[in-house]
Amino acid sequence: MAATMSRPKLVSQVVEQAPENDLTPGQLSLFENLVYAICREDAEVNQANAAFEQLKDRFFDFNEIRVSTSREVATCFEGCSEPRTRALRLISLLQDIFEAIFGFDLESIAKKGAKPAQKQLSRYKSVNDFTLAWIGHRVFGEQTIPVDSGMRRCAGRLGLVEAECAKDTEETRVALEGMVSKTKIDSFVGGLQMVAQKYCHEILPDCTNCTLTKACPESGKFLPPVPVKVAKPKASKKPR
Structure with missing residues (x-):
């Protein structure tokens, strides 16, 4: 011992x-960080980065991902744990955001500040403690882990x-x-x-x-x- x-x-x-290949704070928008957090949870940096790039390369945009099957989206999470579960979470997140604002631009929410933004984002079913803490630090610079x-x-x-x-x-x-x-x-x-x-x-x-x-x-x-x-x-x- x-x-x-x-x-x-x-x-x-x-x-x-x-x-050494971790993304730097401020490199992604609020919306992109929400997506990346699903890639990053219970994954290594290189696995999350690869999944995030696959999502952008294999689909025309995030709206196409929203209307795709979980099996199709899960192929982007190969190498990560539970790829089908991640795909379902991502599709659910995109659906919730689209139904709320008919798009994926969340910068108006980001301008409200950390607490109001996190409170609003917590209403989405796919957003958990990891996601909120990730957003808190990476987007708003808070001391959240x-x-x-x-x-x-x-x-x-x-x-x-x-x-x-x-x-x-x-x-x-x-x-x-x-x-x-x-x-x-x-x-x-x-x-x-x-x-x-x-x-x-x-x-x-x-x-x-x-x-x-x-x-x-x-x-x-x-x-x-x-x-x-x-x-x-x-x-x-x-x-x-």
Whole structure:
């Protein structure tokens, strides 16, 4: 079992795992961030980026996606977990937005500010805590940390949050927001998602290859036992 590490040091270790190809805040509009959040939840950065680009490349526009079947849209999420579920969420989101404003331009909502915008967006069935926190930080610059199920699991195993806290998304988010500075949020989220998706699986985590094994107090439960070398008995001398 790894030695217990302080939470500030753990945060620094997670930040160091951040991928270099993450999108920068302000790069996407409010509407695009809503779509991207569905791609990004429980996915690595490269998986989310690929899915987002596929959505834009394979369809003429988002209205075409809205009227497409979930099977057609799911092909864009290949490589991500639960592609059909993501497709259904995206179609539902697009339908809700279109029925509300007959289009997809949400900049008038963005101009209202973080709280009013998040309150209005929370009415859409496909918008969850991860999405609202993602919008809060990426669009409005708030100190909010989007937390998905993989991040909760990984944060609990690392000891960033207590085990009971890690069972609840909102509690985990609030706890992490108290220990990660605003300037480090993007790197922290990217790093924790990478570890969660690549190594810290719910079943049979790959602790042997995980980049945070030495910092993780739970790794000893999943690492294969070290083989014990048994000394061969010395051959007895034959009597002359």
